[in-house]
Amino acid sequence: MKIGVFSTFMSPLATPAMIRDFGRRAEGMGLESIWMGEHVALFDKNTYGYPGSKDGRIPVPEGGGMLDVTATFGFLAAATSKLRFGTGVALVPQRNPIYTAKEMCTLDWLSDGRIDFGIGVGWNKEEVEACGYRWEDRGARCDEFLEVMRRLWTEPVVDFAGKWVKFETMRLDPKPIQKPHVPIIVGGYAEAAMRRAVRFGAGWYGFNRDPAGTKEMLAQLDAAFAKAGRKRGKDFQIIITPPVSMSVDAMQAYAEAGVDRLIVNLGSQRPEKVDPRMKEIETLVKMAA
Template sequence: MDTRGPLRRGRRRSCCRALPVDRNGRVGSRPNNRRRRRNVGRRWLVPHARQVDQFTAVGAVLRGRSIDQRGAAARRAVTATRSAGDKPLQFGLNLPVATPGITPRLLRDIACRAEELGFVEVWLGEHVVLFDKPVDSYPGYDTGEAFFPATLAIPDPLVAHAFIAAATEHIRLATGVMLLPQRNPVYTAKHIATLDWLSDGRLDVGIGVGWSSEEFAACGVPFEHRGRRADECIEVMRSLWAQQISEHSGDFYELAPCRQYPKPAQLPHPPLWIGGYSTAAFRRVARHGDGWYGFDHSASAVAGFVQLLRRELEAHERSVNDIAIVCGAYNLMPRERSAVVAYAKAGVEQFVVSLRGSQPDELDDELQYLARTLM
């Protein structure tokens, strides 16, 4: 798989463009090869043809704005076109960390291939430690067994996305989801701002409050009040991102007046997408979120969640047009276009697919199949 950028794939050109000389030493005119060069130069754009409508739709909104303002403006424009029925469902990709034998190079290559095929975003979740016999069950899967094996190689999402950002051009990078209350908000704000700055404003921050009391204990953080702790983490991070001088005094964190740089490329901060299905989670979206992220639920269940979310948004004088609605799947991964359309009808803007291949050499074929079938 050739993961080089379009300029690197092209023919090398000398900075000195000498005219050709024939066998007799006579200087001739340069051959008329402009058309051939133009075709070579545009060949790399073909896989992204599906996204032309997106850039057309948001063009008027972005015109005249700096790159620092594009994140929020683009989200509002895309949401407006989606609600008007003018924009097709977008697709993201959960990077296949569950595949045995996954390597950093393969993870990078899959992200590059997703970009070529027209996926708009790549996603990585977070778990710091896993347990062979967990005390707590993944929400909605109370089977008494681990939702995934403890040997699963889940990389730190921000570190891994920095690696992927260096190899890609425009595909967005999302955490799905980051377990925010387990983290120090000052360090996390620094990491997020740095990654958004390095990636030229391509980061979306998916946030969850976690579900494993054992994982919280391993991180030295109380499991109780994790929702309130997450809310305060968001307040601390927003202050560090948006203010020249930040300070905070709360129930969990104290921050004396200080400065933190660099600021994120997306101002005032990268989009915050809140995960979860409880009333508290939907209220968190309404209070703090730029979007909602759901995972592994049927389209009908998602439609019900969107209605609950709508009520919380209205209570905070907001609407679903103010946020992005994203849904992903693994166990309930659809394999036909009609099944995905049901999610779009439920209000989903981006559907995040997962690869089920058990061998590394199966992943590229499966990704291309999903692109052909679902997109």
């Protein structure tokens, strides 16, 4: 099982020097990848709370915010040579699909094929609407946008006539280094997310899942594959970020559940917290070796 780290870099703690040093340290200790979450803006009031915290709010430092995924991964790619980078997750229904296709294939090109495109439909209604889209149809829009991107990554010339996207004889180059395209890793727990993983995914990503919860979701995933007349193959990756409180003893349970990549949450980015946490994660890397 491969070990990576989830760290959504936030200002003012995540300075250029901190991010560069963190990436080189992660690569030097044998971590397989760095994953980042995405939110372009936060709101003082939300219809739905953030599911990853008890109070429903994203823990952002006072006066700071989340850094952009694309720019940060470009910066990290230049500072490293082996680490993979994963979006955990990119909020496809509120993104422009043509710009997103260009950003991801450019990152793949410049990093020499080290990008995983983790995707989801999101939980923040206000953010989706502020980006110019409707909340209620975000699932269907996500599927159409993914189809647009997949075709732009793999076909020399594309015509497309969908509900949200229409164009003729479009070319998008360079094509991704990875074939057939940048791997799409689908996140989410609803039945629609499972169908999306079967249709588009090279893998499924679960966040804050313990071993029991992982097994439960994989049963649902396999049911979705069966409903589509297929069986989950060995090349379909299962990627999990466990709870921050996960003990090293739980790693074997994840391996037995069929997890391919364990993306451990860094937690706080305060300097006095990062060093001891990275030492804990390094222990997992050595155990998995």
